[in-house]
Amino acid sequence: MSRLALFLSALVVVLFLAALVIGPANLTITQSLKALVFGDGGPMTLVMREIRLPRAILGLLVGGALGLAGAAMQGYLRNPLADPGLIGVSGSAALGAVLSIQMGLAAALALALPLMALGGALVGVVLVLLLAGPRGSSLTLILAGIAISAFAGALTSLVLNLSPNPYAASEIIFWMMGSLADRSMVHVWIALPLIVIGAVLLSTLSRGLDALTLGEDAAEAMGINLTRLRLSLIFGTAAVVGASTAVAGAIGFVGLVVPHLLRPWVSARPGALLWASALGGAAMILASDILVRVVLPERDLKLGVVTALVGAPLFLHLIYRTRRWGA
Amino acid sequence: MNLLSLTDFAVKRSGKQVLQSVNLDIQPGELVGLIGPNGAGKTTLMRAALGLIPAQGRSSLTAMAARARGKAAAWMPQSREIAWPVDVETLIRLGRTPHLGAGQKPTDADAAAVERAIARMGLEGYRHRIATQLSGGEQARVLIARSLAQEAPLLMADEPTAGLDPAHQIATMQTFATLARSGQSVLVSLHDLGLAARHCTRLVMLHSGGIAADGAPRDVLTPDLIRAAFGISAHLQETPDGIIFQPLEVLS
Numbered sequence: 001m002s003r004l005a006l007f008l009s010a011l012v013v014v015l016f017l018a019a020l021v022i023g024p025a026n027l028t029i030t031q032s033l034k035a036l037v038f039g040d041g042g043p044m045t046l047v048m049r050e051i052r053l054p055r056a057i058l059g060l061l062v063g064g065a066l067g068l069a070g071a072a073m074q075g076y077l078r079n080p081l082a083d084p085g086l087i088g089v090s091g092s093a094a095l096g097a098v099l100s101i102q103m104g105l106a107a108a109l110a111l112a113l114p115l116m117a118l119g120g121a122l123v124g125v126v127l128v129l130l131l132a133g134p135r136g137s138s139l140t141l142i143l144a145g146i147a148i149s150a151f152a153g154a155l156t157s158l159v160l161n162l163s164p165n166p167y168a169a170s171e172i173i174f175w176m177m178g179s180l181a182d183r184s185m186v187h188v189w190i191a192l193p194l195i196v197i198g199a200v201l202l203s204t205l206s207r208g209l210d211a212l213t214l215g216e217d218a219a220e221a222m223g224i225n226l227t228r229l230r231l232s233l234i235f236g237t238a239a240v241v242g243a244s245t246a247v248a249g250a251i252g253f254v255g256l257v258v259p260h261l262l263r264p265w266v267s268a269r270p271g272a273l274l275w276a277s278a279l280g281g282a283a284m285i286l287a288s289d290i291l292v293r294v295v296l297p298e299r300d301l302k303l304g305v306v307t308a309l310v311g312a313p314l315f316l317h318l319i320y321r322t323r324r325w326g327a
Numbered sequence: 328m329n330l331l332s333l334t335d336f337a338v339k340r341s342g343k344q345v346l347q348s349v350n351l352d353i354q355p356g357e358l359v360g361l362i363g364p365n366g367a368g369k370t371t372l373m374r375a376a377l378g379l380i381p382a383q384g385r386s387s388l389t390a391m392a393a394r395a396r397g398k399a400a401a402w403m404p405q406s407r408e409i410a411w412p413v414d415v416e417t418l419i420r421l422g423r424t425p426h427l428g429a430g431q432k433p434t435d436a437d438a439a440a441v442e443r444a445i446a447r448m449g450l451e452g453y454r455h456r457i458a459t460q461l462s463g464g465e466q467a468r469v470l471i472a473r474s475l476a477q478e479a480p481l482l483m484a485d486e487p488t489a490g491l492d493p494a495h496q497i498a499t500m501q502t503f504a505t506l507a508r509s510g511q512s513v514l515v516s517l518h519d520l521g522l523a524a525r526h527c528t529r530l531v532m533l534h535s536g537g538i539a540a541d542g543a544p545r546d547v548l549t550p551d552l553i554r555a556a557f558g559i560s561a562h563l564q565e566t567p568d569g570i571i572f573q574p575l576e577v578l579s
Contacts, residue, residue, distance in 0.1 A: 078410035204429075211424050214473065215408030221377050222477070223397030223425040268411040 004265050008279035012060070015286035019056040020048070022290055024297050054185045059286045061188070062180070062248045065195045065240035067281020068274055070255025072202045075209035075270030076233050077138045080263070084255040087141065088148030089124045089238045093245035095152040095159075096120020098172050102159050106171075113175075114190050114246040121242025124148055128234060135227050137216065141234070178249035178304025180289050191243040198239030199278070201232045206271035213270065251304045253311025254281050260318055284310070329387065330355060330481040330512045331376060331400070336384035338368070338375045345371050347536055349384070353481065353514060358500075358507040360523035360544075361516040363533035364557050369516040370405060372533065373483050377402055397425025401477035405485035407466055412459045415469050419444055422476030444476035447502050464491045471499060475506075482506065482513045488522060500526035524548055524563070524572035532556055544570055554578055 020036065021029045025047045035044035036053060069084035077086075085091065100106045100116035131144035156176075163169040208229040211219035220226050244251070258280040259273055266272040288306040295301060329352045336349040346368045353359055361369050375382035377400060378389035388396050401422070409418065422444065423437040445451060448468050453461070458469055471487050482503070488496040496519070503513040504526055517523040523530055523544065530547040532540040534556040540547040545565065553561050553574075561574045 078408075207424065207427070207429075211421055213408075213410045213413060213418070214421060214470070215404060215406060215410070217374070217379055217404040217406070218402060218408070219424075220379055220393075221397065221400070221402035221404075222421070223394035225393055263411075267417060268413045269417060270411060 062244040063282035063285025064278040066254040068278035071259040071277035087145035091149040091152035092124025093117040093121035117246035125238035177302035178251035187247040194243035201236030209270040332387040334385040360527035367533040400481040401474040401479040403474040403484040422473040444472040448472040
């Protein structure tokens with residue numbers, strides 16, 4: 001195992017434990033871990049098992065999913081500015097969630113929101129496949145993704161625009177910022193299978209993405225099945241991003257910034273970047289979610305706001321570095 | 328045994344018949360130059376033979392499974408893409424892709440093939456340089472080394488000498504000739520007819536949708552065929568050093 005893998009794994013473990021022991025309930029580290037593991041049936045165990053554990057697991061899953069999907073998308077499109085939201089799945093998942101809030105389904109049944117979001121993601125991925133086709137260049141995939149993102153975004157705005165209920169509108173806006181607060185183990189069970197399946201699909205891309213460094217023609221002539229690679233990428237990304245959006249809302253910048261930051265550490269190899277970026281994404285979400293609880297605990301700071309606040313300056317740094325290289 | 332066999336091969340692109348009735352067999356030990364004016368279908372022929380674009384007729388390569396084809400023929404496209412700032416050795420090692428099973432790590436045999444390719448292209452000093460920061464000609468040499476590392480019996484290269492300085496153009500053609508002498512075969516498209524005349528064991532001239540001539544360089548580079556295909560006149564001389572071919576003027 002390389003030093004980078006060791007470092008990132010250790011970082012994720014530390015942040016996961018920190019996410020478990022940091023919170024408004026003011027438990028000591030030993031108290032909280034004891035309550036989590038042994039379970040005395042008291043309120044401490046309830047806090048640990050029903051509130052902090054699902055939140056930490058979701059942070060791990062969602063962060064890993066976004067990092068992995070971002071690295072896969074950048075590798076496939078051979079573009080460091082690609083983002084897992086590019087194929088339109090997060091936009092259509094968000095539309096499904098927004099509809100469930102607007103129609104009052106989310107209020108009536110807690111599971112309606114993630115399930116409608118998954119339905120939206122499914123519709124999005126089917127549309128992308130119909131528009132872009134299983135074969136063809138990466139450009140058609142980008143165009144199809146942008147078309148669907150734009151359409152889903154327009155419909156989301158339309159729902160907000162026509163919303164007669166200001167409470168629903170503000171709930172929609174807050175949901176779209178992305179958060180891991182008040183999630184339960186049910187959310188974990190919704191997201192886990194999809195994220196695992198998607199991650200397995202995406203991890204098979206490693207060799208193909210490496211070969212794509214030389215272009216689509218050369219990769220195909222070296223025995224890479226581009227049709228299968230494209231389908232695995234679309235379905236894998238749709239599964240992990242759809243599931244993440246369904247349980248956590250739209251969290252930006254992770255899939256964009258994390259692969260970009262870690263690329264130099266894996267000698268720019270797109271295949272090796274997959275797992276590195278998954279670990280890095282998990283670390284970024286866990287750290288951001290800890291920040292949310294530490295900085296303004298009483299104001300319900302949204303996770304997506306923090307990732308954007310952290311991610312945007314990182315991007316400025318990358319621009320600076322790119323310009324220095326270019327000069 | 329033929330390394331490539333095209334029978335009654337034809338390619339249509341966006342409704343236009345680009346190539347038809349192409350029959351071509353390449354035996355071991357040949358260095359075949361594919362020549363023809365712009366748009367004659369050199370790239371199309373090679374890509375279709377590999378199965379990268381649809382075609383009619385039979386190609387011995389498209390009949391194979393994807394990975395078997397990757398072991399049977401290496402392909403160096405004309406567009407010299409290097410998408411990520413990887414180091415030269417990593418890039419050349421990508422040529423071993425068809426030899427690796429799912430999840431398999433490169434073996435000593437793969438490392439040895441990469442070393443041979445680096446040595447053949449004289450890239451020892453470049454090993455740890457970042458490929459995207461090299462000059463265009465250096466990148467071309469690295470990409471040729473990548474296709475050599477594939478160690479397939481047939482190497483197909485599209486304009487591999489474009490953008491190289493004269494020494495590296497000659498060295499590249501000599502590398503191909505060495506491969507051919509060792510029993511591999513090379514099919515290479517070229518615009519430099521002097522280079523083609525001097526180094527290739529055989530030339531295939533594409534013109535108006537098919538093979539206009541196929542044979543030894545001196546039999547293909549005749550004044551009539553050169554005028555018909557390229558619309559130029561040329562000077563050809565057999566010397567003790569080999570054939571010297573120099574295009575002279577555009578004929579109206």
